[in-house]
Amino acid sequence: MTDYNAMTDDDFRKMLYNWLVENYPNELRFLTERMHWDECGDWYMTLANKGWLAPGWPTEHGGMGLDANKLLILMEEFEDYGVGRTPDQGMTMIGPLLIQYGTQEQRERYLPKILNGENIWCQGYSEPGAGSDLASLRTAAVRDGDDYVVNGHKTWTTLAMDANMIFTLVRTNKEGKKQQGITFLLIPLDTPGITVRPIYNLGMHDEFAEVFFDDVRVPVTNVVGKENDGWTIAKALLGHERIFIGSPKMASLAMNRLKVLAESTNMFDDPLFIERYTVLKLEIEDLSAAYTRFVEVLKRGGHIGAEVSMLKIWNTETQQRITDLMLDVAGENCGVSDAIPAGDTAVSAAGEFIGARPTTIYGGSNQIQRNILAKAVLKLPS
Amino acid sequence: MEDISLQSRIDVLSEEQMMIQDSAVAFIAQDTELKKVRENRFVQPGYDMQTWAEMAEAGWLGFLMPEEYDGIDLTFSDLSLILIQLGKGLVPAPFSATAVLSARTIVKTDNESFKKARLPALISGEWMPAVAWQEARATLDVKAENVTCADGKLNGQKLFVPDAGGADAFIVSAATAEGTVLYVVENDASGLSIEYAQRVDGGFYATLTFDNVTAGEQLASAAVAEQALASALDEARLAASAELLGVMTRALELTVDYLTQRVQFDKPIGSFQSLQHKAVDLFVLSEISRSVLLHTTALFDGEASDKERAIAASQLKSRCGDAALQITKDAIQLHGGIGYTDECNIGLYLKKAMYLSSLWGNPSAHRNRYASLAL
Numbered sequence: 001m002t003d004y005n006a007m008t009d010d011d012f013r014k015m016l017y018n019w020l021v022e023n024y025p026n027e028l029r030f031l032t033e034r035m036h037w038d039e040c041g042d043w044y045m046t047l048a049n050k051g052w053l054a055p056g057w058p059t060e061h062g063g064m065g066l067d068a069n070k071l072l073i074l075m076e077e078f079e080d081y082g083v084g085r086t087p088d089q090g091m092t093m094i095g096p097l098l099i100q101y102g103t104q105e106q107r108e109r110y111l112p113k114i115l116n117g118e119n120i121w122c123q124g125y126s127e128p129g130a131g132s133d134l135a136s137l138r139t140a141a142v143r144d145g146d147d148y149v150v151n152g153h154k155t156w157t158t159l160a161m162d163a164n165m166i167f168t169l170v171r172t173n174k175e176g177k178k179q180q181g182i183t184f185l186l187i188p189l190d191t192p193g194i195t196v197r198p199i200y201n202l203g204m205h206d207e208f209a210e211v212f213f214d215d216v217r218v219p220v221t222n223v224v225g226k227e228n229d230g231w232t233i234a235k236a237l238l239g240h241e242r243i244f245i246g247s248p249k250m251a252s253l254a255m256n257r258l259k260v261l262a263e264s265t266n267m268f269d270d271p272l273f274i275e276r277y278t279v280l281k282l283e284i285e286d287l288s289a290a291y292t293r294f295v296e297v298l299k300r301g302g303h304i305g306a307e308v309s310m311l312k313i314w315n316t317e318t319q320q321r322i323t324d325l326m327l328d329v330a331g332e333n334c335g336v337s338d339a340i341p342a343g344d345t346a347v348s349a350a351g352e353f354i355g356a357r358p359t360t361i362y363g364g365s366n367q368i369q370r371n372i373l374a375k376a377v378l379k380l381p382s
Numbered sequence: 383m384e385d386i387s388l389q390s391r392i393d394v395l396s397e398e399q400m401m402i403q404d405s406a407v408a409f410i411a412q413d414t415e416l417k418k419v420r421e422n423r424f425v426q427p428g429y430d431m432q433t434w435a436e437m438a439e440a441g442w443l444g445f446l447m448p449e450e451y452d453g454i455d456l457t458f459s460d461l462s463l464i465l466i467q468l469g470k471g472l473v474p475a476p477f478s479a480t481a482v483l484s485a486r487t488i489v490k491t492d493n494e495s496f497k498k499a500r501l502p503a504l505i506s507g508e509w510m511p512a513v514a515w516q517e518a519r520a521t522l523d524v525k526a527e528n529v530t531c532a533d534g535k536l537n538g539q540k541l542f543v544p545d546a547g548g549a550d551a552f553i554v555s556a557a558t559a560e561g562t563v564l565y566v567v568e569n570d571a572s573g574l575s576i577e578y579a580q581r582v583d584g585g586f587y588a589t590l591t592f593d594n595v596t597a598g599e600q601l602a603s604a605a606v607a608e609q610a611l612a613s614a615l616d617e618a619r620l621a622a623s624a625e626l627l628g629v630m631t632r633a634l635e636l637t638v639d640y641l642t643q644r645v646q647f648d649k650p651i652g653s654f655q656s657l658q659h660k661a662v663d664l665f666v667l668s669e670i671s672r673s674v675l676l677h678t679t680a681l682f683d684g685e686a687s688d689k690e691r692a693i694a695a696s697q698l699k700s701r702c703g704d705a706a707l708q709i710t711k712d713a714i715q716l717h718g719g720i721g722y723t724d725e726c727n728i729g730l731y732l733k734k735a736m737y738l739s740s741l742w743g744n745p746s747a748h749r750n751r752y753a754s755l756a757l
């Protein structure tokens with residue numbers, strides 16, 4: 001087996017790039033919407049067969065075992081090539097969590113099924129009444145013999161209709177501090193009593209769903225960690241992936257589309273436009289500098305804390321400012337649903353603009369990120 | 383839903399204006415759930431004929447029209463009271479396009495017999511003409527170049543004709559040896575092809591392609607055509623801005639209501655100061671916009687020159703376009719996840735703002751015109 005970490009960065013990059021050119025479907029490059037399983041299943045299996053589905057997992061669990069540096073290079077190469085996101089919550093979220101907190105039996109049972117595409121996972125944390133205040137969640141799991149009986153309602157579950165497994169936070173104790181009565185529970189979506197209802201987003205795509213639980217029986221062996229210990233586990237998980245929200249690639253992609261649109265409408269003849277364009281271009285370049293600085297911490301084996309919220313704020317809001325300018329450049333087309341021909345491609349300013357809305361809402365809204373920075377970093381009084 | 387504006391605190395309405403406003407408030411109260419909007423989205427013509435008939439019945443289509451054509455000769459100040467409500471209720475009807483742009487273009491032309499024959503039918507809702515003037519994206523220039531008329535035949539292309547799907551006829555500007563002339567072309571004229579693009583708000587823009595289409599009746603000669611069109615367009619911009627004010631106002635009302643109802647961390651989220659400040663900023667923006675609308679309607683109701691009107695229309699349209707986008711964007715953010723769903727009505731306001739803010743010139747185009755006319 002190749003020891004990727006021993007390769008030079010350049011060789012590693014070249015290897016990834018060459019393989020993508022041969023294996024990644026052209027029609028799936030640089031998509032703006034999340035892919036459904038029927039579009040990306042083949043690609044998922046290509047990755048799985050190559051053994052590259054889980055780059056960050058240790059090799060003994062079937063991952064590529066990449067160190068922080070190589071993992072970031074891989075993310076970069078994939079982003080540069082315009083590789084779309086698969087339903088990847090198995091690889092990025094539940095896998096690492098089971099590796100860290102799962103029992104041997106759970107790892108043996110679930111990890112291989114992530115790697116062979118048999119299990120597609122979705123994340124069932126949010127509820128209608130529990131978003132920013134996630135700890136107030138009410139979906140209840142009540143012990144009955146060797147099972148829990150689950151009743152409640154999860155929502156905004158991304159791509160739940162493509163998944164067959166959901167990892168949830170459920171309430172197992174109503175007393176005391178609300179963070180303390182929460183349990184991390186794995187639930188097969190084909191269990192009787194579960195209903196999944198797709199929800200259409202503002203772009204008119206069924207990107208997420210509601211999941212209803214009506215007397216759903218789940219074996220207690222599906223708990224990860226200990227009962228009532230789910231909050232700690234979920235928070236540890238959120239820590240893992242936070243750096244990626246700072247990657248300037250999303251904003252760069254939007255910027256490229258703005259450029260195409262602007263070229264096709266001769267906007268670069270207008271000095272005022274060039275000024276506005278340059279402001280945004282520099283926002284991304286400056287973000288890159290900040291991102292590199294944070295990445296260096298990981299490469300040194302360090303830990304990134306609450307300060308990473310600043311990357312999320314800057315990144316997502318830059319993206320929104322870029323799509324604001326796209327609307328402006330599009331003129332009347334800003335009110336048109338479909339992509340409009342631009343250069344040798346087509347750009348939907350409206351689609352980009354609408355698609356940039358949720359980035360400041362999910363993953364901890366930007367208001368919540370500001371609260372975190374104010375309290376945990378600036379130590380401002382409550 | 384309670385009116386959030388400063389109107390009742392600091393503005394004065396005449397008794398007649400109160401009645402006009404009340405009737406419009408009652409009109410949109412029939413569909414507070416916005417069911418009609420959703421029913422008519424993405425299906426031709428993109429608006430509701432029944433609603434159009436009801437508006438005609440209420441006399442609204444003749445508000446700005448002289449009595450000699452069966453109109454009731456009211457003012458822009460009066461009409462804006464209705465348009466604000468239409469914006470609040472996202473009423474699916476091409477009011478600004480047909481009852482303002484088309485009707486006012488026709489009124490300003492020099493074909494008296496056509497006016498006498500057709501304007502009463504427009505006002506009664508039986509005849510819907512659409513104006514096809516635009517030939518490029520993001521232009522405010524009414525001089526026809528692409529569509530030409532020679533030997534009685536029209537050739538060329540018009541872009542971004544809003545709400546054309548229900549139009550009985552088109553008022554088409556065309557370049558002739560004498561200059562820009564307006565013609566009337568029936569919707570089924572041979573050689574005319576119509577291509578639709580779906581809009582985010584659920585309506586449609588049409589591209590009209592003329593291939594040796596026989597020009598119908600001449601509506602305006604080269605002596606008056608450009609001026610009629612330009613002047614009517616500024617009135618339509620005022621109308622669209624009043625709708626935008628309604629859109630932003632209701633979006634803000636819905637959001638303030640949501641901030642009051644939605645509980646997180648055991649408190650209404652409206653108790654968080656960062657959200658209070660955001661809501662207040664949006665409120666200020668909406669009242670600044672309303673101030674400009676009041677200023678502009680007064681100017682249009684007075685003796686202002688075409689140039690003064692153009693300057694005022696650009697000031698108004700750029701403010702209302704920007705403010706409506708800002709307010710509806712932030713309204714989504716303040717709603718959280720639910721705001722990003724199609725099921726929640728707040729997104730309909732964002733999409734209406736996207737459409738109206740760019741119709742007949744987006745904020746940048748109007749700031750440019752303002753700069754060239756007023757600075």
Ligand SMILES: Cc1cc2nc3c(=O)[nH]c(=O)nc-3n(C[C@H](O)[C@H](O)[C@H](O)COP(=O)(O)OP(=O)(O)OC[C@H]3O[C@@H](n4cnc5c(N)ncnc54)[C@H](O)[C@@H]3O)c2cc1C
Pocket residue numbers: 122123124125126128129130131132133155156157158159208358361362363364365366367368371644646647651654656657715716717718719720722
């Ligand atoms: C596209 C998308 C995909 C998602 N996918 C998933 C998924 O797969 N699984 C999952 O579990 N969840 C998912 N979510 C849910 C997401 O995590 C929540 O939307 C998010 O946590 C916000 O919660 P909420 O929607 O209930 O908004 P609320 O928490 O109700 O927030 C409403 C508004 O109040 C503000 N606010 C709240 N509290 C405070 C405060 N203390 N101070 C200042 N402002 C505050 C918020 O910033 C926001 O503007 C997804 C959401 C979206 C939009």
